[in-house]
Amino acid sequence: MKNLLLIAVLSIGLFAFAQPSKKRPNILFIAVDDLRPEMNFYGANHIQSPNLDKLAGESLVFNRAYCNVPVCGASRASLLTGSRPTRYRFLDARTEKDIDAPDAVSLPLLLKQNGYTTISNGKIYHSGKDDMAAWDSKWFPKGSVRDYQLPEHVKQSMEAGYGVPTEMADVGDDAYFDGKIAEKGIEDLQKLKNGNQPFFLALGFMKPHLPFNAPKKYWDLYDRSKIELPKSYMQPKSTPKEAFHKFGELRKYHNVPKNGDLPEDLAKELIHGYYACVSYVDAQIGLVLDELKRLELEDDTIVILWGDHGWNLGDHKLWCKHVTFETALRTPLIIKVPGKTSGQHTEAITEYIDIYPSLAELVGLNIPATVEGQSFVPVINGQSQQKDWAVSKFGDAVTLIKGDLFYTEWVKDDGIAYARMLFDHKTDPLELDNLAEKPAYKNTVKELAAELRAKWGKDFLKKK
Structure with missing residues (x-):
């Protein structure tokens, strides 16, 4: 009897040992260049983005997500390393992770080291040669990044380097880069379907980055006669001149x-x-998400979508990014976690350096010491988050977002401020009334200045 019992126990043990451990969840990582949080699921109703709206309905939507630096190369390097920008690190569009943070284990590298197949398609890092060790494969469409289709625009771009800022061409979706990126993503999903490793598939879509090129059918969705300039189409005298640029x-x-x-x-x-470009990229993302569902990968895949920073469409009479107004800092961020998200929205203030530790926690990996962000997994689990602030910077400007207050200082190398602005979004969501120099806010400014320095990172003023 004892021998039979021993055999049974051993058999159960051997059976358990023989079972493969549960595969970690896949991650579909979707980056969209220059995307504002202006879709229907953010309360707007003038941009047609049905596929993003549908994804948001299955996700957790962050109403208050902020990039840490409003320029693509620096924002992406900061996000993918979970490291804060400083006065000397992550500065501009040409930033490379390998140069500014060579010792940091990036998110894709961490995943690759832990058994993930990692694929980069399109624009993930700004430089196509950055962080090469992190990827099993990298791919980018061939051709000029201006991506014109009409012969006169192609010729003009070849001669001058830049062409017209918009193009409406009567072509198919796959004529432009984003259609090709969607096709490549679909091909990769089909190959990854039967793999024995979890995957990290990163798709970096190019639009709505300038030039605003999209197939004609997406332009036809909108009536230009009904388009209005933003309510903030002004530059108040109370706002420091440093806050503006010539785009x-x-x-x-x-x-x-x-x-x-x-x-x-x-x-x-x-x-x-x-608007046309947003609708175009929305359609391409929809194709990828449809294929994820068709392949029955939905239940095993975390989907996260983010824009690398905001963008000004005439707000404060500005265009592009490169400023610390909310229009350049606030970003779309949605994450779909199977079994946990179903269209919830959160007002929790989230920084882009929080994405890395959150994904690492969701797939059960230890977070490297170089990561400075804070996981938002408790928010996904329906818990409250005590952190109510974020810090963003561009050039000399450093912004503390604290509750409804947006406080910016322009600082020198020694950290001493030479200009300030303060907006209270509870009463001034368009950021038109600078409170920083008003006597009634003297103590508030003093408190925010101290808190900014406490939270901008221990290495903020440290030279490389």
Whole structure:
């Protein structure tokens, strides 16, 4: 009897040992360049984005997510390493993780080291050669990144480097880069379907980045005569001059004046083009999500979608990013976790450096010591989050977002401020009334200045 019992116990043990451990969840990681949080699921009703709306209905939507630096290369390197920008690190579009944070184990590298197949398609890092060790494969469409389809625009771009800021071409979705990126993502999902490893599939869509090129059918979704300039189309005298710029990124394009405000018809053309590009990229993302479902991978895959920073569409008479107004800092962020999310929204203030530790926790991996963000998994689990702040910076400007207050200082190398602005979003959501120099807010400014320095990171003023 004892021998039979021993055999049974051993058999159960051997059976248990023989069972494969449960595979970690896959991650579909979708980055969208220059995407504002202006879709229907954020309360707007003028941009048609049915696929993103559907995804949001299955996800947790962050109403108050903020990039840590409003420029693509720096934002992406910061997000993918979970590291804060400093006065000397993660500065501009050309930032490379390998140069600014060579010792940091990036999110894709951590996943690769722990058995994930890692694939980068399209624009994930700004530089195609950055963090090569993190990927099993990297792919980017061939051709000029301006991606014009009409011959006259192609010729103009080849001759001048930049062409017109918008293009409406009567072509199929796969003519432009984002259609090709969606096709590549679908091909990869089909290959990964039967793999024995979990996957981290990163898709970096290019639109709505300038130039605003999209197939004609997406332009036709909108009536330009009904497009209006933003309510914040002004630059109040109380706002420091340092807060504004000449939006040089846009002025490189043909037919854009080199100085001054844009003509109203051009401004509305740009807004129209932006909307068209959002609808176009929405359709491409929808194709990928449909294939994920068709392949029966939905229940095993975390889907996260983010825009690398906000974008100004005439807000404060500005275009592009490169400022610390909320329009450049606030970003779309949604995450679908099977069995846990179903269209909830959260007001929890979230920084982009929080994405890395959150995904690592969700798939059961230890978080490297270099990661400075804080996991938002408790929010996914329906718990409250005590953290109610974020810090973003661009150039000399550093912003503390604390509750409804947005406090910015422009600082020198020694950390001493030479300009300030403070907005209370409870009474001034458009950021038109700078409170920083008003006597009634002297103590508030003093408290926020101290808190900004306590939270901008221990290495903020440290030179490389």
